[in-house]
Amino acid sequence: MTVFLASYLNGVDRKGRVSVPASFRAEMAGHSRQTVVVYPAPTNNNERKYLHAWAYDDFVKLAERINRLPALSPVRQRLARTLLATARPLNFDDTGRIQIPEAMLQTAGITEHMLFAGEGEYFTIWEPSAFDAQTAADGAFTEADLAELHSLWQS
Numbered sequence: 773m774t775v776f777l778a779s780y781l782n783g784v785d786r787k788g789r790v791s792v793p794a795s796f797r798a799e800m801a802g803h804s805r806q807t808v809v810v811y812p813a814p815t816n817n818n819e820r821k822y823l824h825a826w827a828y829d830d831f832v833k834l835a836e837r838i839n840r841l842p843a844l845s846p847v848r849q850r851l852a853r854t855l856l857a858t859a860r861p862l863n864f865d866d867t868g869r870i871q872i873p874e875a876m877l878q879t880a881g882i883t884e885h886m887l888f889a890g891e892g893e894y895f896t897i898w899e900p901s902a903f904d905a906q907t908a909a910d911g912a913f914t915e916a917d918l919a920e921l922h923s924l925w926q927s
Contacts, residue, residue, distance in 0.1 A: 774799050774827050776890035781900060783885055788877055789869045793888050796895060797868050800827040808870055811859040812879045813896065821880050822906075823872070823897040828861060830893055872897070 780793040792808065800806060809831035813822050826834065835856055841848035862870040877883075881899040889896045889903060898906070 774803075774830050774893055776892065776895040778890050779903075780888045781885055782888065784872075784877070784882060788872045788874055789865070790872065790886055791867065791869045792864065794868065796888065796890070797864065803827050803829040805829070805861075806864050807861045808864075809859050809861050810870075810872060810876060810897070811855055812876060814854045822899075822902065823876055823880050824894055825888075825897055826894045831859065 776796055776799055778793075778795065780796075782790050782793070784790045797806075800808070805828040807828040808825050809828055810823050810825045813824050815821060838848060838851045838856065841851070860873060860876070862872065864870060872882075872886075880886075880897065881902060882897070883899070885900055887898045887900045887903045889898060
């Protein structure tokens with residue numbers, strides 16, 4: 773099972789290349805393909821923009837879950853358009869970098885630096901100040917979120 777932990781700040785070059793944190797690459801070492809699948813996070817219009825990133829094998833599992841929905845289901849069609857159609861498999865170069873497409877960088881507002889945030893089975897990629905603002909806003913929910921997590925341990 774892949775588990776991405778911690779946060780890392782890395783610079784982005786003019787071509788959109790960035791080094792994926794070594795601990796994240798190590799998490800993916802046992803996967804069938806050394807590929808990161810990246811897509812813009814689905815958000816409502818007023819939410820902060822960022823990118824989701826999955827190890828290839830784990831993204832395939834997500835796609836398989838989507839494909840279990842009936843083929844003509846509106847839910848399946850929306851998820852396919854929102855996640856599968858926008859996803860880009862990105863291979864590592866010899867130095868552990870990936871090249872994120874310019875359109876994705878623009879969507880997330882990323883210019884010189886990006887923040888990689890481990891979120892368990894996937895990680896997210898943020899413009900650093902947007903991540904800081906989101907984590908500050910998340911603080912208002914900490915008590916309720918921990919209570920919900922605690923309720924899962926009761927069963």
